[in-house]
């Protein structure tokens with residue numbers, strides 16, 4: 001769990017609270033990880049945005065508007081591009097009060113369509129924020145009250161920006177096999193040798209979490225403790241799920257997560273749900289299996305850049321549901337954290 005205030009800071013914050021005049025407006029909480037970059041002033045972001053804009057031109061996707069966006073970043077890729085994310089909705093330090101959804105794209109840079117997909121997600125969330133999205137059936141305007149959304153549209157820029165984009169990062173590591181899962185040391189290299197016959201495209205790295213692009217995803221999970229994760233890939237044409245699975249094995253979260261899985265498929269013309277296995281060092285293993293965070297992997301049908309509009313139209317409603325439908329709530333995990341709290345108190 002991230003600590004937003006140290007205990008001493010916490011005390012002084014409370015003292016300030018009690019000294020405050022009662023007619024003062026409450027101060028809006030600020031995301032401690034938000035770091036507004038002014039693209040014009042930030043050369044690293046500016047350089048990145050120029051490359052992104054060029055790629056959008058190359059694939060005939062129109063303008064990315066990358067330079068006008070409020071990005072945050074802490075880390076850079078192996079080659080020095082910023083690992084950017086953006087947030088929507090209001091930050092709430094008490095993470096249990098908001099439904100947080102983490103959406104990531106471009107983990108494998110040769111999967112071209114997901115990258116544009118995340119920019120479509122960003123534009124869509126902007127429209128929701130401005131009250132521009134109205135449910136045609138009910139006439140209700142969608143809003144992000146009680147919701148927080150984190151979008152990282154290009155997790156692996158080095159591989160995407162290559163002349164011939166690759167799956168692996170600049171160090172030749174598959175950053176979706178490099179997560180520090182419990183089985184990494186025992187199985188990651190072994191599986192790579194046995195099952196993949198040392199396929200270079202799936203090299204997990206020698207050490208768990210060695211790659212900045214993997215560390216970036218771990219950071220986002222640690223910082224924002226998402227209630228669910230959507231990671232977009234291509235071209236396996238399926239919706240895969242890892243995490244608490246049903247009311248029987250995963251409590252209420254499992255049941256709600258499963259409902260959402262079915263809804264997302266139904267809203268995309270019955271898109272195929274497939275239970276794909278997770279691997280040593282994969283996100284599904286790290287977040288879904290080990291941390292019980294419902295983790296959805298959307299595999300778009302192809303990496304054909306001319307298909308991006310078709311895919312966005314197909315999955316727009318599913319993404320809307322992924323953001324709006326709450327999976328958190330009283331569950332096994334709420335119980336667990338209560339127990340943890342009591343443990344700390346008794347210590």
Ligand SMILES: [Zn+2]
Pocket residue numbers: 107108111233234
């Ligand atoms: Zn992929």
